[in-house]
Amino acid sequence: MTLTVTDLAIARGGVPVLEGLSFTLAPGRALILRGPNGIGKTTLLRTVAGLQPPLAGRVEGAEETIAYAGHADGIKPPLTVTENLKFWAQVFGTGDIAPALKAFALTDLADRQAGNLSAGQKRRLGLARMLVTGRPIWALDEPTVSLDRDSVAMFAAAVRAHLGQGGAALIATHIDLGLEGEVLDVGPYKARPRPVEDFDGGFL
Numbered sequence: 001m002t003l004t005v006t007d008l009a010i011a012r013g014g015v016p017v018l019e020g021l022s023f024t025l026a027p028g029r030a031l032i033l034r035g036p037n038g039i040g041k042t043t044l045l046r047t048v049a050g051l052q053p054p055l056a057g058r059v060e061g062a063e064e065t066i067a068y069a070g071h072a073d074g075i076k077p078p079l080t081v082t083e084n085l086k087f088w089a090q091v092f093g094t095g096d097i098a099p100a101l102k103a104f105a106l107t108d109l110a111d112r113q114a115g116n117l118s119a120g121q122k123r124r125l126g127l128a129r130m131l132v133t134g135r136p137i138w139a140l141d142e143p144t145v146s147l148d149r150d151s152v153a154m155f156a157a158a159v160r161a162h163l164g165q166g167g168a169a170l171i172a173t174h175i176d177l178g179l180e181g182e183v184l185d186v187g188p189y190k191a192r193p194r195p196v197e198d199f200d201g202g203f204l
């Protein structure tokens with residue numbers, strides 16, 4: 001399933017941030033989102049993932065196909081690592097969590113309470129969640145925050161394997177993950193400021 005974004009305009013907190021964005025993301029491909037802090041990468045990912053509506057334009061091919069990992073890890077602190085992954089496997093109707101544990105070196109931590117993991121371990125668990133969703137398109141927002149160099153390589157390998165199986169990934173990141181993928185700089189799509197409404201003029 002190809003994700004197709006056409007002439008998209010998006011806003012955060014009622015303020016337009018990006019406009020006129022179009023791109024496609026085909027199976028087996030990665031698209032890296034770049035742009036300065038605050039430009040709207042998170043807002044774009046949230047919109048594509050269906051967490052907020054666009055101001056204008058269309059997102060096609062995203063329904064039931066996207067798994068989103070935002071800044072929060074989405075883990076349940078009182079549950080163990082295994083219980084967290086089983087929870088998500090149940091939510092998404094998938095089964096085996098062993099590949100996710102292995103891909104993110106969580107096997108030795110399987111019985112640990114998630115709330116007691118280190119920041120990087122929590123992040124690995126949050127990313128392992130992507131694997132158990134069984135969804136073909138991963139939308140990832142700054143996925144490498146808190147990860148050490150080995151864990152970044154582990155994550156990149158998981159993405160590569162996902163792409164190799166016909167999956168796709170849309171990734172907002174400031175670092176070079178060493179992935180072969182296209183880069184989309186969203187800077188040029190910054191929304192133009194709207195003219196201030198002529199409030200006083202309405203009374204004249």
Ligand SMILES: Nc1ncnc2c1ncn2[C@@H]1O[C@H](COP(=O)(O)OP(=O)(O)OP(=O)(O)O)[C@@H](O)[C@H]1O
Binds near residue numbers: 013017038039
């Ligand atoms: N909850 C919110 N309410 C109102 N405005 C917000 C909210 N969250 C973010 N914004 C604003 O929306 C704009 C776009 O933010 P967004 O998080 O999408 O940027 P970003 O490109 O992902 O930034 P970064 O690289 O720092 O993660 C910014 O100006 C930001 O201050």
